[in-house]
Amino acid sequence: MSARRIFARPARFAAIAPYVWxxxxxxxxxxxxxxxxxxQTAIAQPPYEPIFxxxxxxxxxxxxxxALSIDNFRLIGSDDIYVFAYVRSLTVAITATALLLLxxxxxAYGMARLPKRWQAVAMVLVIVPFWTSFLIRIYAWINILxxxxxxNQILLALHLVSRPVVWLSTDTAMYIGIVYSYLPxxxxxxxxxxxxxxxxxxxxxxDLGAPPxxxxxxxTFPLSLPGVGAGVLLCFIPxxxxxxIPDLLAGSNSLMIGQTLWLEFFTNKDxxxxxxxxIVLLVVLLLPLLLYERLQKRQLEQGR
Amino acid sequence: MTDELPxxxxxxxxxxxxxxxxxxxxxxxxxxxxxxxxxRAVDGVSxxxxxxxxxxxxxxxxxxxxxxxxxxxxxxxxxxxxILLSGRDIAQALPHERPxxxxxxxxxxxxxxxxxxxxxFGLKRAGMARAEIATRVAEMVALVKLEGLEKRKPDQLSxxxxxxxxxxxxxxxxPQLLLLDEPLAALDKKLRESTxxxxxxxxxxxxxxFIIVTHDQEEAMTMADRIGVMKSxxxxxxxxxxxxxxxxxxxxIAEFVGDVNLFDGESKLRDGHRLVIGTxxxxxxxxxxxxxxxxxxxxxVAIRPEKVKLSRRGPVSEAGREKAINRLDGVIADIxxxxxxxxxxxxxxxxxxxxxxxxxxxxxxxxxxxxxxxxVAWFTPDDCMVLQS
Numbered sequence: 001m002s003a004r005r006i007f008a009r010p011a012r013f014a015a016i017a018p019y020v021w022x023x024x025x026x027x028x029x030x031x032x033x034x035x036x037x038x039x040q041t042a043i044a045q046p047p048y049e050p051i052f053x054x055x056x057x058x059x060x061x062x063x064x065x066x067a068l069s070i071d072n073f074r075l076i077g078s079d080d081i082y083v084f085a086y087v088r089s090l091t092v093a094i095t096a097t098a099l100l101l102l103x104x105x106x107x108a109y110g111m112a113r114l115p116k117r118w119q120a121v122a123m124v125l126v127i128v129p130f131w132t133s134f135l136i137r138i139y140a141w142i143n144i145l146x147x148x149x150x151x152n153q154i155l156l157a158l159h160l161v162s163r164p165v166v167w168l169s170t171d172t173a174m175y176i177g178i179v180y181s182y183l184p185x186x187x188x189x190x191x192x193x194x195x196x197x198x199x200x201x202x203x204x205x206x207d208l209g210a211p212p213x214x215x216x217x218x219x220t221f222p223l224s225l226p227g228v229g230a231g232v233l234l235c236f237i238p239x240x241x242x243x244x245i246p247d248l249l250a251g252s253n254s255l256m257i258g259q260t261l262w263l264e265f266f267t268n269k270d271x272x273x274x275x276x277x278x279i280v281l282l283v284v285l286l287l288p289l290l291l292y293e294r295l296q297k298r299q300l301e302q303g304r
Numbered sequence: 305m306t307d308e309l310p311x312x313x314x315x316x317x318x319x320x321x322x323x324x325x326x327x328x329x330x331x332x333x334x335x336x337x338x339x340x341x342x343x344r345a346v347d348g349v350s351x352x353x354x355x356x357x358x359x360x361x362x363x364x365x366x367x368x369x370x371x372x373x374x375x376x377x378x379x380x381x382x383x384x385x386x387i388l389l390s391g392r393d394i395a396q397a398l399p400h401e402r403p404x405x406x407x408x409x410x411x412x413x414x415x416x417x418x419x420x421x422x423x424x425f426g427l428k429r430a431g432m433a434r435a436e437i438a439t440r441v442a443e444m445v446a447l448v449k450l451e452g453l454e455k456r457k458p459d460q461l462s463x464x465x466x467x468x469x470x471x472x473x474x475x476x477x478x479p480q481l482l483l484l485d486e487p488l489a490a491l492d493k494k495l496r497e498s499t500x501x502x503x504x505x506x507x508x509x510x511x512x513x514f515i516i517v518t519h520d521q522e523e524a525m526t527m528a529d530r531i532g533v534m535k536s537x538x539x540x541x542x543x544x545x546x547x548x549x550x551x552x553x554x555x556x557i558a559e560f561v562g563d564v565n566l567f568d569g570e571s572k573l574r575d576g577h578r579l580v581i582g583t584x585x586x587x588x589x590x591x592x593x594x595x596x597x598x599x600x601x602x603x604x605v606a607i608r609p610e611k612v613k614l615s616r617r618g619p620v621s622e623a624g625r626e627k628a629i630n631r632l633d634g635v636i637a638d639i640x641x642x643x644x645x646x647x648x649x650x651x652x653x654x655x656x657x658x659x660x661x662x663x664x665x666x667x668x669x670x671x672x673x674x675x676x677x678x679x680v681a682w683f684t685p686d687d688c689m690v691l692q693s
Contacts, residue, residue, distance in 0.1 A: 203379055204412040206399040208426030209477065218425075222416050 030282075036274035038068035047269050082277060084127035085260040086284065092171075092246070092256060094240040096178040100235050101228065103179060104186030108227075109220075111187070112194035119195065126184050126191075130241035138177055140246050144250070145173050178239055185238075186231040193227030196218075226299075229292055237285050257281055307479045328391050330355040330513050331376075331481060336385035336395075338371055338535075345371040347383070347537035353481075358507050360528035361517045362368070368537040373483050376515065377406045389480065390436075400429070407477040409486040411470035413458040419445070419469050420454040426477040444472040447506070460664065464495050471503075475510070484516040488523060514586050521561050525549070533557055549608075555691045558606045565612065565658050567605045572598075578685055581605055585656025589630050591688035604691045611663035611687040614648060614679050630688070632658060632681045636673050649671060650681050 001254065039048040050064035111122045129137060141237040144150045145167035152164040167173050201223065205215040221228075243258035252255075255263070264274035329352040338346040346368040353359050361369040374380045376387065378399035387395040394402055405426065413422050423444050427437045445451055448468035458466055467487065474482055487503070488496045504527050507514050518524050524531050525545040532542045541553045552558040555566065569583035575590070581603055582588050589605050637657065638649035648660045658681050662671075673679055 037668070198412065200408055200412040201414060203377075203399070204406075204408055204414070205425070207377055207379075207404075208407050208473070209400045209429035210425075211398075211400055214429065219414060223414075 004074070006021065010181060033249045033275045033278055035068075036271050037072055037273075037279050039272045040067070040069070040071070041270050041272055046271070048271050065122075073280070076280055081255075082257075082260065082280075085255050085257040086280070088241045088254050089242075089257040090284070092174070092178070092237050092242075096175060096182070096239050097236045099175060099179050099230055101232065102185040104183055104190055104231060105224075105228075106192055108187045108190035111191050112197075113199075126187050130184070134181065135244065137181070138244060141173070141180065141247060142168060145176070169251040171250060174246050177245040177249040178242065181245060182235045182239065185220050185234040185287055188240075189230035189234065190224065190227040193230075197223050214301045226296070229295070233289065233292055236288065240285060241281060253290055255278065307540075323514055328388075328628060329353055330357075330390060331515075332386075332388040333376075334373075334386040334388070336375060336382045336387060337373070338368075338375060338380055338382050344537050346375070346382070349384075349537075349539050350536075351532060351539060351542065353513065354622050355513055356511050358504065358514045358527060359478065359516070360527045361515065361534060362521055362524040362531050362561075363519065363534035365519060367534040369519075369534045370485060370539075372534070373406075373485055373515065373517045376481070377483055378402050383570045399572070401645060403477075403480045404483060405474040405477055406480075406485065407470050407474040408485050410490055411458075411471070413466060413469055415458050418457055419450060419461070422458070422469055423472045423476050426473065430477060431642045435457065439655035440476060444476050446676050447475070463490055463492075464499070467491060467499065471506075475506075475512075479512075481513050484678045487516065489518075489520070496523075503527060507632040515677060525561075533560065535560075552606075552691070555604050555606070558691055559691065563609050563659065563661070565607045565609060566609075567656065569603050572603065579690065581690070583656075585654060586630075586632055586652060587654050588660070589688065591690050592685045594690045598690050598692060602692075606689040606691050607658075607683050607687060609647060609659040610645070610663075612658060612660035612681050612683050614650070614660050614662060614673065614681055616677075616679060630683050630685065634658070634679060634681060636675055636679060638675045639675060646672065648679075650679060652681075 029063060035052075036048055041047060042049040052064050052068045052124060107126075107233060111119055111126075114122055142149075146152075147164050147166070147168070149167070152161075155161045155165065167176075197220070200217055202215050205219045206212070210218060240256075241258045242256060243262055246256045247259055247262075261274050261277055261281075264270045264277060268274075309426065315444055331351075331353040333349055333351040337344065337345060340371060349368075349372060357426055361372060363369045371380060372393050375382050375395075378394070378397055378401070382395050385395070386393050389402070389404070394404075402420075414425065417425065423441045424437050427440055432440070441454075445454060450465065450472065453465060458469065461469065467490070471487070474484075484503075488499055491499060497641050500523060503514075512575075516524070516527065519680075525548075526604065530544055531548050533540045533548065535556060541548060541557050543551070547556070548561055552561060558564045559566070567581075567583035567586045567589060569581040569589070573580040573582075574593075577593050578590050579592055579593055579598075580588050583605060591605055632650070632652050632654070634650040634652040636648055637651040640647040640649075643664070645661050645663055648662065650658050650660060652658060660681055
């Protein structure tokens with residue numbers, strides 16, 4: 001098919017646009033990162049070698065290819081720092097996603113059951129934090145959680161604690177920050193599925209003898225699973241690679257993979273190892289995504 | 305069908321079951337009212353329904369019939385009044401606590417469950433044993449003729465099949481009372497008519513009590529033993545289909561149920577057992593004296609189109625003066641051929657318009673009238689209804 005024919009049909013062009021986007025902004029950068037991950041550190045600019053010099057001729061290029069090695073991946077697999085960072089990232093992401101689901105679901109459910117005009121208001125309230133910079137909001141949390149911060153002042157005033165509690169630089173602070181930041185990403189897809197669901201299905205269940213908790217478990221929740229899946233993925237994946245929140249709110253004794261990457265890139269200037277770590281992270285994140293897609297495909301096939 | 309199911313069909317007025325044995329109706333609605341904001345959706349409805357009855361709630365949209373049904377199912381709690389099922393007040397009971405099941409408009413089948421699991425849903429909630437559930441589901445599947453489709457999901461079924469699953473699901477628990485909310489509205493005409501027959505047959509065989517909500521008067525007339533016509537939250541009339549059609553209690557009901565010619569009149573003259581009512585559009589009309597005496601003031605004479613006869617000359621039976629017949633002269637203004645019948649609109653010389661529905665009893669059109677033809681429209685006093693405007 002000629003390029004002219006493709007562009008003559010806007011629909012076809014629209015169909016290939018996502019692929020063009022993926023190649024330009026995902027595959028090409030990914031190839032760069034992959035290449036760097038197979039290179040060696042060098043005290044140079046850029047800080048790795050070999051560098052493909054396309055003008056140096058075929059043999060030089062072949063030699064550069066031959067110099068690539070998977071040593072960096074071996075290092076990541078053998079060094080506890082990286083393994084711990086991955087395990088911690090996954091643990092934090094799983095815990096945070098579970099918390100987000102537990103908090104987000106009731107909110108989304110409540111929103112979906114509001115009268116129509118209040119639903120729009122609730123939606124705006126969920127989105128409104130986005131109008132302030134994410135970084136500023138995290139710094140605001142530092143303010144709230146610090147030794148003489150708002151939270152401790154309230155707790156002291158209510159005589160719930162006798163001394164200020166240490167919040168900052170703890171996992172609690174980090175989870176507060178993550179749940180706060182990602183809650184809209186959990187609520188919105190859940191709300192979308194729950195609002196779409198016909199309330200008459202819940203009535204039918206209760207008409208057939210199901211008490212309220214069974215109505216929820218047997219009808220509402222199973223039918224909201226697509227929203228649960230979307231919300232979980234939208235939160236889990238970015239939280240695994242989260243850098244800012246753990247860096248600002250959590251303690252420095254155990255690092256998440258995002259922080260480790262930062263250290264390798266900017267403090268150790270070890271781009272190849274950092275690239276390798278990033279690639280491993282990508283593979284780790286790709287697995288749940290592929291799983292989700294297969295699940296969805298199966299659901300679609302069943303629906304046919 | 306198992307032996308547990310009561311097999312006798314209970315005719316209207318007959319008694320059956322424990323409730324009726326104690327001289328009670330199965331369902332007794334006493335002064336029930338429901339207000340949404342400032343809108344009084346149901347405004348003091350009282351009604352008794354006997355066991356084994358097929359009852360239809362008929363009315364235009366927004367008349368409160370669905371709200372009344374939802375109060376019976378337990379989805380709305382009445383603000384006033386009582387709902388007694390076999391003598392027990394269930395007005396405030398939750399839906400899952402009532403021995404009543406409902407077949408929903410658009411069926412409300414659980415999309416994530418198979419046909420079998422949809423039907424078994426209510427049985428599992430009742431804590432029935434697994435083997436018993438399997439038997440009952442098989443029985444229900446056979447009852448609604450869905451064999452071989454048990455494993456399908458609702459969106460793999462046709463509209464008619466979904467309707468059957470909904471019916472089987474609602475019947476599976478053998479409720480004392482089955483509510484049907486516009487159960488046939490989503491089906492096309494042919495399927496609707498055959499399903500009407502099946503529903504009636506089923507109700508008769510199971511001896512169950514059905515309450516159906518519909519806006520389709522033909523559907524209500526076909527299926528129901530009794531019909532309750534609702535208007536603005538109130539029951540306008542509760543009667544058998546025939547009574548509703550032949551003796552509507554108000555002008556509004558006469559117009560709502562079937563077609564009708566209406567002539568507004570005022571003056572009233574007694575002539576033996578007949579009344580003479582002077583109408584604006586059709587002159588003086590002689591009508592049989594209604595059973596319930598009519599008060600003074602504005603009246604309307606109503607006559608159903610199929611009771612208006614047409615002829616080229618005056619009616620032949622017009623022999624004696626005492627056998628009064630209403631005779632109206634006019635010309636054919638409009639012809640509407642409907643297959644089985646033809647509806648003629650006759651423009652009367654006195655100014656009004658009268659509709660006559662004539663059966664096409666022969667294939668040839670020798671009896672048909674043509675446009676602008678002069679005709680005589682006539683009808684007997686006994687076929688006229690006198691309605692308070």
